[in-house]
Amino acid sequence: MTKTVLITGCSSGFGEAAAAYFADRGWNVIATMRNPSPPLNDRLNVFVTRLDVQDPASIKAAVAEGVARFGRLDVVVNNAGYGLSGIFEGTPREKVRDQFEVNVFGVMDVIRETLPYFRKNRSGLYVNVSSGAGIFALPMISLYNASKFALEGFSESLSYELAALGIGVKIVEPGGVLETKFGNRSGAEFATTSTPSDYDGFVRGAGAVFDGLRRSGGKSTSQQVAEVIYRAATDGSNRLRYVATDDIKPYIDKRHGSSEEDYMKFMRDNLMPKLG
Template sequence: MKKTVLITGSSTGFGKAAAKRFASEGWNVVATMRSPGAETELVDRDDVLVTRLDVSDRESIAQAISAGIGRFGRIDALINNAGYGLHGIFEETPRAKVQEQFDVNVFGVMDVTRAMLPHFREQKGGVIVNISSGAGVFTLPMLSLYCASKFALEGFSEALSYELASQNIVVKIVEPGGVTSTRFGDRSGAEAAQNAAIDAYAPFVAGANELFAGLRGQRLASSEEVAEVIFRATSDGTNQLRYVATHDITPMIEARRQTSEAEYIAFMRSQFLPRS
């Protein structure tokens, strides 16, 4: 029997690349997105169901899961991919935008997962893959809210993995870094542009932007490469929790996880704090 995966945020980036990757491997795919009427590439395949799911709308979550089960009989894996990142100085960011960041990246993942769990328990198994970020391991200035949401996702996923192991449900975390072929940064930049700037931060922002420009100049992965890691995490049959999906963040992750706290913080401050 063919396996079926439900993927959130399938209209662009990792989600669309993952939908194509799973379909190419013979899986049925429930490719969910906020505006399915705009999708043109995935709609003509018999093994792909394109349907609406907005992670901030619990009714749409329930309807998408029901539609997937109705079409393919069961769902074997869930990829919680939908998300976006706020970029900018924390003090400049309105509280409503902070709430929205968590509504999408944290509470949305929780709501989709909660809605899927009864089906997984009924069939006595399933795989959940949560798409985190290098920003869920180490932090960067001007990404404090995105980092906070991904740190929350990492903690939730790890703790949940212990609970769900008792139900034969495996939880995985995929941690990508910089990617060229995604529009992930478009919304982030548009959101930041709407915030009122505080002049006192201007020198810091200029320095940080210069550093980020240098980081973007490095060799970045593609959405397809990240989709390959997502597919491997879903299908490798192991209980491995974390998968680093792009090479550009490996040095930062190693600094965070393999050096002392003092060494790591000193390194980060040397990158971002003004030099006297």
């Protein structure tokens, strides 16, 4: 029978690209997003429906409607997310909660709602889209880092729990992809923070650092990430982590392949803003 995948955050970027990639390869796709839009609607094997990871009722409805439409559920791709940037001290507590509700608690709620289907069949797979920021930390995104570090730990631990039931968990780690709309919400959220003036020099320097990172990582595409998501979902292995873009590999190699002292020197030399 034709397999079915449910993907969150399909309005643009990795989610939209992954939905099209799975559909082109004959999968049934439950393409979910906060505000359903038409780009994927013209495909007979794609069911577009509303799912807001901060709204548990919408998760429940989307899963039930998708399973009713296609009759089965084989893979769930937890892709919805955004990155909150800014100085921690200037970020309101409610924005911190939003970051974790989308990137961590939303993933947990989608998994909680879909697990009964997988348990019943003693099969199924979760592909959780993390980030290089779930492996190494960068200035000005401490809360995004915290949410992705949490997602990585949760996913790894969950993989041990669910293996006994024949259910898999995998993590896909992309870096910066400029063509997505991921940065739009991040920029809007940054505008709502209030940074003490003592940080002004650091913020300016960090902006220059991120401009350099964006220029060096700008060759990666959503299509490339979609291909890695698909490979994770279909390669039949028990591999946990998949690095999806080349731009973050030097930082991951340093994190895993050097001493703590060498790693911190590398990160400070390359990522700490130059002040004065």
